[in-house]
Amino acid sequence: MRHAPSTSWSATRRVAPALMLCLTLISATPAAAREPVPAANASVITTWNQIAVSTVTAGGASPAAFNYFAFVHLAMYNAVVGITGGYELYKWDVKGPKQASLGAAAAAAAHRVLTTYFPAHAANLDASLATSLAMVRNPVARGLGTRFGVLAADRIIALRTNDGRMPR
Numbered sequence: 001m002r003h004a005p006s007t008s009w010s011a012t013r014r015v016a017p018a019l020m021l022c023l024t025l026i027s028a029t030p031a032a033a034r035e036p037v038p039a040a041n042a043s044v045i046t047t048w049n050q051i052a053v054s055t056v057t058a059g060g061a062s063p064a065a066f067n068y069f070a071f072v073h074l075a076m077y078n079a080v081v082g083i084t085g086g087y088e089l090y091k092w093d094v095k096g097p098k099q100a101s102l103g104a105a106a107a108a109a110a111h112r113v114l115t116t117y118f119p120a121h122a123a124n125l126d127a128s129l130a131t132s133l134a135m136v137r138n139p140v141a142r143g144l145g146t147r148f149g150v151l152a153a154d155r156i157i158a159l160r161t162n163d164g165r166m167p168r
C-alpha cells in the first residue's frame with residue numbers, strides 16, 4: 001500500500017532548491033567586504049630595490065650594506081602592509097589609510113631610508129621619488145601614501161638608531 005506524500009514533504013521538495021541557492025549565495029558573499037585598496041604596480045618594489053643597490057654600493061660593496069637593504073625593504077613592507085593589512089607588521093602597529101597609494105607609500109618609505117643614511121645621493125633619490133610619484137594619478141591617494149610611507153620609514157630608522165652599527 002502506497003501512502004500519498006504529505007503536503008509538508010511536497011513543500012520541502014519545492015523549497016529546498018531555492019533554499020540551497022540562497023545558502024550558496026550567502027556563503028559566497030563576504031560578511032564584511034573591505035573597501036578595495038587602490039591598484040598598485042608591484043614594479044615599484046623592484047625599482048626601489050635597484051635604486052637601493054646602486055645607492056648603497058656606490059662607494060663599494062661591504063657586509064654592512066646588507067643592513068641598509070634590509071632597512072629599505074622593512075620600511076617598504078611596513079608601508080604597504082600597514083595599508084593592505086593581512087600580515088603582521090615589523091615591530092609596529094600603525095594602520096595606514098585604506099585610500100592611500102601603495103606605490104607612493106613604498107617609494108616614499110624607500111626614499112626616506114636611503115636619504116637618511118646616504119644624504120650625498122639626495123638629488124638622485126629625489127628625482128627617483130618624483131618619477132615614482134608621477135605614476136600615481138590620484139593626488140589624494142598619492143599624498144596619503146607618501147605620508148604613510150615616510151611614517152613607516154621613520155619607524156625603521158628609529159628602531160635602528162644606536163643599534164651598534166656605527167662607531168661612536
